[in-house]
Amino acid sequence: MSGLRFEDVTLRYPGAEAPALEGLTLDVPAGQRTVLLGPSGCGKTTALRIAAGLERQGAGRVLLDGAPLDRLPPERRGVVLVFQDQMLFPHMDVAANIGFGLRMRRRPAREIAQAVEAALERVQLSGLGARPIGALSGGQRQRVALARALVLRPRVLLLDEPLASLDAHLRGEMQALILDLQQQEGLTLLVVTHDQQEAALLGQRVGLMLKGRLRQLGPPEALWQRPVDAEVARFFGARRLVEGVSRAGVFDCALGRLALPEGAPEGKGHLMIRPEGVRLLPGAGADGHAARVVARQFLGRQSLLTLDLGGTCIEALVAPEDAPDIGAALRVALPPEALWPLPAPTTQR
Ligand SMILES: Nc1ncnc2c1ncn2[C@@H]1O[C@H](COP(=O)(O)OP(=O)(O)OP(=O)(O)O)[C@@H](O)[C@H]1O
Numbered sequence: 001m002s003g004l005r006f007e008d009v010t011l012r013y014p015g016a017e018a019p020a021l022e023g024l025t026l027d028v029p030a031g032q033r034t035v036l037l038g039p040s041g042c043g044k045t046t047a048l049r050i051a052a053g054l055e056r057q058g059a060g061r062v063l064l065d066g067a068p069l070d071r072l073p074p075e076r077r078g079v080v081l082v083f084q085d086q087m088l089f090p091h092m093d094v095a096a097n098i099g100f101g102l103r104m105r106r107r108p109a110r111e112i113a114q115a116v117e118a119a120l121e122r123v124q125l126s127g128l129g130a131r132p133i134g135a136l137s138g139g140q141r142q143r144v145a146l147a148r149a150l151v152l153r154p155r156v157l158l159l160d161e162p163l164a165s166l167d168a169h170l171r172g173e174m175q176a177l178i179l180d181l182q183q184q185e186g187l188t189l190l191v192v193t194h195d196q197q198e199a200a201l202l203g204q205r206v207g208l209m210l211k212g213r214l215r216q217l218g219p220p221e222a223l224w225q226r227p228v229d230a231e232v233a234r235f236f237g238a239r240r241l242v243e244g245v246s247r248a249g250v251f252d253c254a255l256g257r258l259a260l261p262e263g264a265p266e267g268k269g270h271l272m273i274r275p276e277g278v279r280l281l282p283g284a285g286a287d288g289h290a291a292r293v294v295a296r297q298f299l300g301r302q303s304l305l306t307l308d309l310g311g312t313c314i315e316a317l318v319a320p321e322d323a324p325d326i327g328a329a330l331r332v333a334l335p336p337e338a339l340w341p342l343p344a345p346t347t348q349r
Pocket of ligand 1: 013014016020038039040041042043044045046047194
């Protein structure tokens with residue numbers, strides 16, 4: 001497959017108890033956006049640093065279009081990393097920052113000037129080449145860092161938390177810019193983030209990492225809706241898992257026998273009930289499950305209800321105007337698409 005490939009890559013920093021990265025096997029297909037998602041310290045940055053040649057793995061290989069990269073120095077890999085904190089040179093203006101890598105490669109001045117102009121345009125900073133770095137906003141600085149990488153015409157572009165330092169408005173702009181650039185130019189992107197929403201937005205495929213290991217890889221929808229186990233489900237916010245057994249399309253548990261979506265894994269374990277999929281039923285019919293509201297939390301666009309279904313608590317997300325009062329009795333439906341069984345063994349805390 002063309003693109004970047006990590007093959008069973010492990011790295012343990014000297015003196016560390018556990019490896020920062022353990023047996024990472026991951027394909028980053030050419031022309032696509034792949035995201036590594038995970039909490040702080042799970043090894044995401046380490047993976048990028050190894051691909052860029054800034055860190056040497058203890059075991060495993062990194063390949064680009066099938067050719068091993070490990071013996072190549074960073075500048076000859078065609079893999080360029082944009083750092084989380086940008087690492088711009090404060091004493092140089094914008095154009096000098098963007099042209100830095102090309103100057104190191106001893107490209108002719110004319111070619112550098114042209115490439116810098118083109119890169120400024122690509123990141124929508126035309127006309128700002130002579131600005132000192134100190135006179136830029138956080139969002140503009142992030143664009144300069146991106147332009148500095150783009151002039152090198154990377155075969156793979158690695159972005160470490162590209163939006164972490166930006167406020168909500170600038171994040172949206174930068175996200176749109178990254179998506180546009182990637183689509184127009186067919187860039188091969190590997191993005192690292194701890195932010196679930198960012199991963200869903202930027203990733204055509206998302207890999208979830210926990211404690212140095214890749215735990216699940218797939219389209220964002222699959223990770224959110226069909227986590228492989230309870231630990232992954234908990235990362236995505238699942239808090240109230242229901243014990244039981246999945247068999248022949250049904251989950252047997254304290255809530256009764258609940259119909260599961262197609263393809264659900266079988267066996268003993270837990271059931272994840274996605275709060276956004278729980279439906280409050282109108283009227284006092286006999287459908288669904290009897291429930292009582294035990295907590296209600298206003299989250300802005302939605303309200304989170306904690307519902308007691310005969311001793312088993314679940315959560316439901318509803319529009320704030322539809323949120324019943326604490327103590328209210330109601331009936332709820334648990335449609336199959338809101339459910340997903342998580343086979344044991346689980347790491348319960
Ligand atoms: N140079 C280093 N020397 C020793 N340990 C390190 C070094 N760099 C990272 N680590 C440790 O390795 C683990 C993985 O770090 P890494 O930076 O890859 O995680 P991360 O998922 O990118 O987290 P963050 O988003 O906080 O940077 C952490 O426990 C970290 O403390």
